[in-house]
Every structure is written in C-alpha cells, then in structure tokens.
Amino acid sequence: MAALVSGVSQERLQQWKEKASDCIDEAKDNLYALSKDIWRCAELAYEEKQSHDRLVRFFTDEQGWAVESHYKLETAFRATWGPVGGKEGDVVVNVGLLCEYDALPSIGHACGHNLIAEVGAASALGLKGVLESISDCPVRIKVTVLGTPAEEDGGGKIDMILAGAFEGMDVVFMAHPSQEDTPYLPHVAVQDLTVKYHGKASHAAGYPWEGINALDAAVLAYNNLSSAPAGQIPRPTPEIIPLR
C-alpha cells in the first residue's frame, strides 16, 4: 500500500477519496437495506444464518465479486475482487475488509455489528471503485471481504485464523461503531507481560538493609500502575505468584 500512495500528490489522493465516497453514495440505499436487515435478524454467535445469506446475496448482486458462502465456518463467507493493476506476475497485495454481524441475547445489535457489516461492505465498494478508476496502478491489488461470525461470543475470528482464512492477507481493516469519535484507538490489543522480581536474602534482624524484598517491589509496581490516571497507561490486571 505504501508503494501505491508514495509519490502520489495530495490532489490525486483527494480525488481517490472522493471517488470512494461517490461509489459508496451510489450504493447507499442497498447498504442501508443490508444493515437494516441484519439489524432485524439479530442472530446470535454462530447462528447468523440469515445475516450470512443476506451478505452473500449483497456481494453476489454486486458486479465482479467471487463469493464463497459458508467459507471455513457455517456462517462465514468470503468475497474477493481482483487482482488489478501492476503487471502479470507481480506480487499481489491482498487488502482485507471484515464484516461482523452477530448480536447479543435479549438486546440484539447492542454494539452495532450490523453497522460493521455495512461499513465493511461499503469500504469494499469504495476501494473497488477507486482501483477501477486508476489506469496506471503500479501495484497489483486484490480486495478480500471476510464475513467473520461470532464476535460477541466464542471468537469466530480465532476459528477462522486457525482454519487459514486470513492466510495471504497483507492488511485487514474493520470499523466498530462507538458513541465516541475515535478514528485512532489508544490501544486495541491486550498483551501479556510477565515480570519477575528477584530479591536478595539477608538476616532480617542483623542486616535487614542488606536485603532486597522482591514482594515489596511487586506491590509498589502494582500500586503505582493502578493509581496512574485512567486512560494514561493501560491498567494492569496483575496475577502475583510468589516463586518461593
């Protein structure tokens, strides 16, 4: 992607953005109907049969997409378009876009996965429209839309990763609705970190100042991290295991 945009003027980038917006605007009624239908189904994790069928129909009705229903999982799908640009035999950059569509028990689409499906589909149409409009694209690009079920429960994407659904994809985009406008999330993943504190033994009565208490260090670290202002650093969820 860097090769695609490097050396491209701001003016041309702006034209591409406008082209993507125009393509999405053209399809807005279809996109709205898609989102509304998925909203009404409000199917739970791994049971998104109607939502799956609706999305498969959406991409089948659009021009140029190769659609695979029930891809890797019963309620997952894949729609691919391209490759275009570059030269025959060039390395293909495979750009992924994700659609989610499962809901929660009792409350339905509380966090708006129908909108994630809509945004994924809209982005696919916008990107396709831009790539079709570039006659001299130096990079060979393909677009892959993955329908990823069971985000609310079960971890459908983990199943899909294990089944190889993400193999060959170079970059993957997804948008999640929020009550805040956050184009850049401060942190989007959880990372385990193991810290071992090593003390130094000394006689507790005779020479306590010679010793180093590993537990004190662990407690101080926890207290300082947990009293940091919320949002400045990720809060730790410590699990302190005394070694001996």
Ligand SMILES: [Zn+2]
């Ligand atoms: Zn969600």
